[in-house]
Amino acid sequence: MFSKNKIKSLLSRPEFSALAIFIFLIVVFTFVNERFLNSRNFMVILSTYPELALVALGITILMISGEFDLSVGSVFAVSPIVTMILIADYELHYIVSILLGLLAAAFIGFVNAIVTVKFKIPSFIATLGMLFMARSIAVVISGGFPPSVPKDLPTDWLVGRVDMLRVSIFWLIGIALICNYILKKTNFGSWIYATGENKEAAKDLGINTFWVKTTCFIICSVLAGFAGIIQSFRIKTVITSLGQGLELQAIASAVVGGASLMGGIGSAFGALIGTFLLLIIDNILILSRIDGNWFKFAVGALIVIAVILNTLTKNSADKIRLKDDD
Amino acid sequence: MKYLYGGKMKIFKLFALFFAALLIAVPASAKYKFSVLTQVDTSNTFWQGIKRGMDDACNTLQVDCQLVFNQENGNLQMQLTNLEALVEQGIDGISLVIVEDNMFDEAVQNAIDAGIPVITTNVDDSEGAEGNARLAFVGQDLFQAGYELGKELSKSFPDGDTHVLLGLSAPGQSWAEARIGGVRKFMEEYKTANPNKKVTWDTIDSGLDTSVTGQRICAYVQGHPETTAYFDAGFWGAGAGNCLRDLGYKPNELLMGMFDLVDIVMDEMDEGYVHLTIDQQPYLQGYLPILQMYLMKEFGLSAWDVNTGKAFVYPSDVADVRKYIEMGVR
Incomplete structure (x- = not known):
C-alpha cells in the first residue's frame, strides 16, 4: 500500500513521532474515557489552542534559524497591556492600538536580535534578560493594575464563536499556512534552514544571516504578542502575570513537534501538532483525575517520552536512508 | 562592531548615565528604613495591593520603604x-512572607537578635509564633479561610448528591495547601453531617494562570457533569x-468559590459564574506591618496579630467593592 520511499519520507518528517503519539493517545483514551472524544471536550481544548500554538509557531521558526527566545511569555503580557492602555487611557482606535501593541512586541524581538547577533551573546542569555525586563515593563506601564477590557470592545472578529470553534482558530490556520509557505516554498525559508543548520556555510553562500535571524526574532515576538492579545480578548481581562511560564511550554511544544534545539530542523505543522499533543496530555490527566500533587510529574514524563520517541523515529529514518544509500 | 570597539567611550557613558539615574532615584534619607520581602515576582496582581498599602503607610509616616520582589516567582532561596x-545591612524593620516552615527560622532569629523587628505578612509559618521567632502576623488565617469558604458556599449546594472539585493552584506551596x-x-464534616447524601470530591493541580485554570476546570466538569461546585485556592x-x-x-449552574478581589472575579460575579470570594x-x-514597626521603633510598643481575611464578598457587593478596587486599595 505504501512504497518504501513514502514510509521513509514519513518517518523522516520531524513531526512524525508527535503525530503518532497524538493518534495513539486519542485512540486509547477514546476507549478509556467516553467523554474524551466528544465535541464539548474538544471545544474546551480548542479555545486556548490558537494562543499557545501561535507562540509555539514563532518559537519553532526561531529555533529552525538556530536561536530561541525565553522572553515570549513576557511579550505575551506586554502586547495586550500596551494595547489595552492605548484603548482605555488614550482612547485610540482598537485596531491602531493592537498594531502599536504588536509594534512593541516587534521592538522587543528586534532588541533580542541585536543583543544576540551583534553582541554575539547566546540567545538563551539575551532573551532571559529580556524575560525579566519585558515583564517589569508590563508591570511598570500598567502600575500593576492594567485597565479592564472595555465591555463594548469589538472582539468577535478575533475570538468570536463560530459554532463549536472560535475565530482565533482560523487566524491560527491562516498564519500557520503562511509560515509553512514561507518555510517550504520561498528563498527566505531556505535561508532560515540554512542559517540554522550551518551559519558559516550559509554566510559563504551569500545569505545575510543577521537579517534572517533578526526577522525570525521579530516574527517570534510578534506572534507571541498577537497570541497574548487574542487571550486577553477571549478571557476579557488583562493581568500582568499573563503568559507566565509560557516560554517553557512553547519550547516544549516546538521540541515535541520535532524542532531541533541545534537549529535547522522543524516545521510549522510540527509546532501545531506539538502544542496540540501537550494540550491533549493536560486534558487526559485532568479527565483521569490524576492527583494534583502528581500532575506535573505526569506531564513531564509524557513530554520526555514524546521526545525520546522523536529521536528513535529519526534514527530509524536515518538507518533506512543509509541502507538505501548502500 | 565599530560601536563595540571604536565606541567604547559611548558605552561607558551610557553605563555611567544609567548608574547616575539609579543614584538620583534613591530617596533622601528618612528616619527609619523598612523592607518588605515577598516570594513572588512583580507580575503578581495581588501583591500590587500590598504595595499600595505599604506605600501609603510609608508616605504617611515619612519612612523609607522598599518592597523586595523576587526575580523568579516562588524562589525561596532568593528570598x-x-x-x-x-x-546584614542593619535595616530598621522587616516584614516578610513565610511560605516554608523551616527555611527562614535562623535568619529571622538573627534579625530579632540584632534588634530588628520582624513581622510576617500575607502568609505565616504554619505553626505561627511556635514555629518562628517573628513578632506578629498580619494576614489571613489561610486554613480557617478555606474552611469558611467551604462552609459559606455549601449553603447554596443543591439537594441531592454533592461532588466538588478542589483547585490546588500550587501543589506543595503552604498557602494553597x-x-x-x-x-x-x-x-469531611459536611459528609459526616449528611449521611443520606453521597458527598465526594477530587483535587486537581489547577495552575496559576487564568487561562490554564479555566481550561482545566472546564475539561473536568465536561468529563464529570455531576460536579456541583468548584473551590479555587486563589482567583484563577x-x-x-x-x-x-x-x-x-x-x-449559577456550577457554584464557584475562591479568594481575592481582581477584575476577572468581579466580572464573573456579575455574570453569575462566581458566587463567593474572600x-x-x-x-x-x-499598611499595618509598616505602622507596627514604626510604633515599635518610635514608642517602644509591641507588635500585634491581625487577621485581615474575614471579608466575604458576594455578587451583590460587587458594585460597592469595584470603586475600592479602582483605587487599588482592595
Missing part, C-alpha cells in the same frame, strides 16, 4: 538571601467563566 542581606486543606476539612478559577459559557452552562484585604497587609 532568604535577600533577607540575610537586609539583616492550607486553603484547600481548610475546604477539604469542611467537606474565575478564568473558567468563559469556557463554561461555551459549554452551555447557565449562570477578600484578605491586601492593602492592610502592606
